[in-house]
Amino acid sequence: MESFTDVQQMEGKTVKYAKYITIECSDGIGIVFEDDTYVVIEGSRRYSETDAILSPKIDNLVKFDLGIITKEEYNTLTKDYAEYVKAEEKKHELKLLENLKKKYNH
Numbered sequence: 001m002e003s004f005t006d007v008q009q010m011e012g013k014t015v016k017y018a019k020y021i022t023i024e025c026s027d028g029i030g031i032v033f034e035d036d037t038y039v040v041i042e043g044s045r046r047y048s049e050t051d052a053i054l055s056p057k058i059d060n061l062v063k064f065d066l067g068i069i070t071k072e073e074y075n076t077l078t079k080d081y082a083e084y085v086k087a088e089e090k091k092h093e094l095k096l097l098e099n100l101k102k103k104y105n106h
Helices: 060-066 071-103
Strands: 015-023 026-033 037-046 049-054
Touching (some): 015 060, 026 060, 037 060, 060 071
Antiparallel strands (some): 015 026, 037 049
C-alpha cells in the first residue's frame, strides 16, 4: 500500500474504511481507499487553534492500527529497528572508547 500527502490525490477515490487513530501525542484518522492507497489526517493543536494536516511520516504502529501491515510484519519491523539502534549505539560507544584511549594514551 502507498500513502500520499497531497489532498488532491483523494479526489474521486472510494473509501474502503476509515479508523480513528492516535499519532504520538495527537489524534487523527486514517483512511484506506479501494485502490490500496491510504492517508493519515492528523489533528494539530496550537494555542487555541486546531489544524488538520496530512501526516507526511506514518510510523509502523499506525500502519498496524490501520491494518496496512500484519502483526507479524509489525513485530519484524520493530525487532529490526531495535537491532539497528543497538548496533548504532555500539558503534558510538566503540568510537567514544577509541577517542578516550587516544586522549589518555592507552
